[in-house]
Amino acid sequence: MYNPKSKDLDREYFPSYHTTRFQDQPEPNMAVQEHFIRLTQQHERDLTEKQGISVDHLRYGGGRRLVDVFYNESTPDHAPLFVFVHGGYWQMLDKSSSCSLVGPLVRRGYRVAVMDYNLCPDVTLEKLMKEFSGFISWIFDYAELTNVLEVTFAGHSAGAHLLAQILHSQEAMSPQRSKKVWALVFLCGVYDLRELYNLESVNPKNILGLSQQSAETLSPMLWEYTDVAIWSSTKLYVVAAEHDSTTFIEQSRRFAELLKKTGFRASFKVFSKYDHFDIIEETAIDESEVSKFLRNIRMD
Numbered sequence: 001m002y003n004p005k006s007k008d009l010d011r012e013y014f015p016s017y018h019t020t021r022f023q024d025q026p027e028p029n030m031a032v033q034e035h036f037i038r039l040t041q042q043h044e045r046d047l048t049e050k051q052g053i054s055v056d057h058l059r060y061g062g063g064r065r066l067v068d069v070f071y072n073e074s075t076p077d078h079a080p081l082f083v084f085v086h087g088g089y090w091q092m093l094d095k096s097s098s099c100s101l102v103g104p105l106v107r108r109g110y111r112v113a114v115m116d117y118n119l120c121p122d123v124t125l126e127k128l129m130k131e132f133s134g135f136i137s138w139i140f141d142y143a144e145l146t147n148v149l150e151v152t153f154a155g156h157s158a159g160a161h162l163l164a165q166i167l168h169s170q171e172a173m174s175p176q177r178s179k180k181v182w183a184l185v186f187l188c189g190v191y192d193l194r195e196l197y198n199l200e201s202v203n204p205k206n207i208l209g210l211s212q213q214s215a216e217t218l219s220p221m222l223w224e225y226t227d228v229a230i231w232s233s234t235k236l237y238v239v240a241a242e243h244d245s246t247t248f249i250e251q252s253r254r255f256a257e258l259l260k261k262t263g264f265r266a267s268f269k270v271f272s273k274y275d276h277f278d279i280i281e282e283t284a285i286d287e288s289e290v291s292k293f294l295r296n297i298r299m300d
């Protein structure tokens, strides 16, 4: 149990119930999600319409396996690449609501890739994770072709869970590739699926296609990490939001502990004041705490 005091796991695993914003609304949890989608979609439109940012639309596979790469006229040829993996419990959201962090990072000299992936139930979570491994391979091929020397990855929520696969993906990784990875940023993720896989709220009618067995094999918290040595130059940041549930914060804390114990250069931080949603929304603001954190990663 990640929160032994809780009697309501559905609630623990529904981040929108833990916001402290929108308390004047009849259903703050609905309001926070609607606000998140409206605002982040506006962020995406602003990039090309108001901020002079260009985008290349690329594809790493069939269906929704799309990647948008953002840059502006000052982006250097060998700009470091920042890759973002969105959340939404593997069943919702897409890149139209996942570009908030692009503007501030492009203005600081990054090229930024925002990826889409096939969602459940079009694919099972197991298949999605295989496809995500394919994406990892693709993005390193892309980095090699475009002479990118430094890559940082960030994932939010279910996207942080997907990103953990990079540490466990023998087919996609090699010492040459991991040496290019400056940092991995795990924002407000879940790393153990055993409590959530049979919650009707998170996995209605089992649209993730999980069994008790696969919920275990797809849990980064339960993996054995054999390739730690190839990650010696990469920093791992496991971050939780103050206004996430105790369960979410504990999942992050214990994932960071596991990574440290295994020998990774991992740290854990709870971001005060943020909830599961504004920690992403505020990545669009150059001087927000979360933006400062993301760009300071290069200085650490």
Ligand SMILES: N[C@@H](CC(=O)c1ccccc1NC=O)C(=O)O
Pocket (backbone or CB within 6 Å): 013, 014, 015, 016, 017, 029, 033, 087, 088, 089, 090, 093, 156, 157, 158, 159
């Ligand atoms: N229906 C969920 C929404 C949710 O879990 C979520 C929404 C946006 C981004 C990430 C999310 N969660 C995990 O990936 C909730 O009410 O909290």
